[in-house]
Amino acid sequence: MFMNALLAFIPISLLLKYAFQAPPLWVFATAVLAIVPLADWLRKATEHVAVHAGPTIGGLLNVTFGNMAELIIAIFILIGGNTQVVKAQITGSIIGNALLGLGLAIVVAGFANKGARQKFNAANAGQLSAMLFLTVITLTLPAIFDYTEQLPGFAASSADRANLDERLSLGVAVILIVVYLLNLVYTLVTHKDVFAVEEGHGHGPEKPWTLPVALGVLLGGTALIALESEMLSGALEATASTLGLSEFFLGIIVLAVVGNFAEYIAAMYFARRGQMDLAVNIGIGATVQVALLTAPLLVIIGYFLGHPMNLVFSSPLELIAIIAVALIVTSVTKDGETTWFEGVLLLAVYLALALAFFYVTPRGDEPEAALHLFRALTG
Template identity: 90%
Template sequence: MFMKALLAFIPISLVLKYGVHAPPMWIFFTAVLAIVPLADWLRKATEHVAVHAGPTIGGLLNVTFGNMAELIIAIFILISGNTQVVKAQITGSIIGNALLGLGLAIVAAGFVKGGGRQKFNAANAGQLSAMLFLTVITLTLPAIFDYTEQLPAFAAEAGTRANLDERLSIGVAILLIVVYLLNLVYTLVTHKDVFAAPEGEAGHGHGPENPWSLPVALGVLLGGTALIALESEMLSGALEATASTLGLSEFFLGIIVLAIVGNFAEYLAAVYFARKGQMDLAVNIGLGATIQVALLTAPLLVIIGALLGHPMNLVFSSPLELIAIIAVALIVTSVTKDGETTWFEGVLLIAVYIALALAFYFVTPRGAEEAGLILRALGA
C-alpha cells in the first residue's frame, strides 16, 4: 500500500518540472519519491519474468535489473560531469546495503523470533564476505596508486597521473566484471547445491504466487526502466540547486540520499523475508546487492563514462570513503562468519552506518580535499 501511494509522485514530479516549473528542490524530492516505487516495481517485474525464464536465466535477470534504478541515476549524474557524486553514490550503496539494509533485516527477524538467534547458510555468507574483501582491495588500490604517483620519487604530472588513474580504473573495472561473472557461474551453475536455500525456504521468495504473463512482466520492466530514466534526468538536473538550497554538500546527497533511494526496494525486500524467517534470502539480498554494486555497477559506470566521453576513475579522493568501505568488510564478516545472528548484531550494523552518515554529513568536498592534502604532506 505504501509503495502504491508513492506512485502518485510520478505525475506530481512531471507537473512540477514541465507544468509549473517549480523550484529545483521540489523537483528533486518528488523525483526521489517517484523512483522508490518504480525501483520496487522493477524488482517485481524481474521476479515475474524469471518465473517464465527458469532459475538460471532468472538469476541473470536479477543481476541485470537488481540495481537498475541506481545505475540509471548514476549515469545521468555522470553525464552532467559530477563524477564525485557518482563515486559517493557507489560508496553509499556499498555501506547502505551491507550495514543499513542487512542491519534492519537482522533486527526485524530478531524481534519476530522473540529475540532468538537467526541461522543462515554460513558457506554463502563466507563467499560473500570474501568478495567484500576483494572489493576493499580493488577499490583502495587506485587511490593508493594515485597517492604513490604524487610522491617525490615518482612525481608524475597532473595530466599524466589522471591518464594513468583512468587506465588503471578501466583495467580494474574489467577485472571486477570478469570476477563477478565467474561468481555467477560458481553460485548458479557449478556449486548451486552449496548455495541453495534450505528446504523450508525453497517454495518462498523465489517467485510470486500468481505470476504475471510474460508480455505484462516485460511491459512493466521496460516501462519502469523508461520512467526511472526520466525521473533520474530530472533529479540530476536539480541536484546542485537542491544542495545549495538546503546548505548540504552534493557529496552528502550522493552518499546518503541517492544511495538509499537507489536501493530502497532491496531494503524492503530484505526486511520482508527476514520477518518471515527466511534469513538466507535476507542475507543474500543485503550482501548480494553490496557485491553487485562494487563488482558490477561501479565497473560498468567506469566503462560507460569512458564510452560517453565523461571519464570516471575509481580513485576515491576522500579517505573517509575508503575507511567506510574497509569498515563494512570487517564488521559484516565479524557478524556473519558463524552463520547466525541476533537482533543486537543488527543494531551494531545500523549504529556503524549512522556514525558514518554523521561523518559524511559534516564533511564537505573541500574538507575531503584538505584531508587528502594533509595525508600527502605526512607521506612526504
C-alpha cells in the same frame, strides 16, 4: 500499499518540472519519491520474468536488474560530469546495503521471531564476505596508486597522474566484471548445490504475471526511472545549494538510499518471515554487485560517454567506510547465525559513518547552513 501510494509522485514530479517550472528542490524531492516505488516494481517484474525463465536465467535477471535504478541515476549524474557524486553514490550504496539494509533485516527478524537466533547458509555468507574483501583491495588500490604517483620521481604532472589513474581504473573495472561473471558461473552453475537457498513458503510470486505483462512492466519501469533520474540529476546542484548541503553528501546518503530502497524493503520482508538466507543474499549480494559490477560499468560507460571516471576515492572516509563494511559484516555473518543486537551494531556503524560524512563534506558559501538544518531536523 505504501509503495503504490508513492506512485502518485510520478505525475506530480512531471507537472512540477514541465508545467509549473517549480523550484529545483521540489522537483528533486518528488523525483526521489517517485523512483522508490518504481524500483520496487522493477524488482517485482524481475521476479515474475524469472518464473518463466527458470532458476538460472532468473538468477541472472535478478543480478542484471537488481541495481538498475541506482545505475540509471548514476549514469545521468555522470552525463552531467559530476563524477564525485557518482563515486559518493557507489560508496553510499556499499555501506547502505551491507549496514543499513542488512542491519534492518536482522533487527526485524529478531523481533519478529521473539529474539530467537536466525540461521542462514554459512557457506554462502562466507563466499560473499570473501568478495567483500576483494572489494576492499580493488577499491583502495587506485587511491594508493594515485598517492604513490604524487611522490618524487613518479608522474611528472597532474595530467599524467590523471591519465594513469584512468588507465588503472579501466583495467581494474575489467578484472572486477570478469570476477563477478565467474562468480555467477560458480554459484549458479558449477556449485549451485552448495549455495542453494532454502526458499521456504512465500518466496516468489504466488500468481505469476504473464511474460508479456512482466516484460512490459520491466521496460516501462526502466523508462520512467530514466525520466525521473534525468530530472533528479538536473535539480541536484540547486537542491544542494538550497539545503546548504554538499552534492557529495546527497549522493552518499540520499541518492544511495533511494536507489536501493526497494532492496531494503525486500530484505526486511524475507527476514520477518524467517528467510534469513534470502535477506543475507539481498543485503550482502547487493553490496558485492555494486562494487564488482555497477561501479566498473560506470567507469567503462563514462569512458565511452566522454566523461571519464576513475576509481580514486578522494575522501579517506570513503575508504575507511568500505573497509569497515567488510570487517563488521564478516564478523556478524561468519558463524551462520545472527541476533537482533548484531543488527543494531550494523546500524550503529552506518549512522556513525553518515554523521561523519555530514560534517566532513563542504557546505558551500555558508559553512553553518548544514549545522542549522541538522539542528532543525533534530529539534
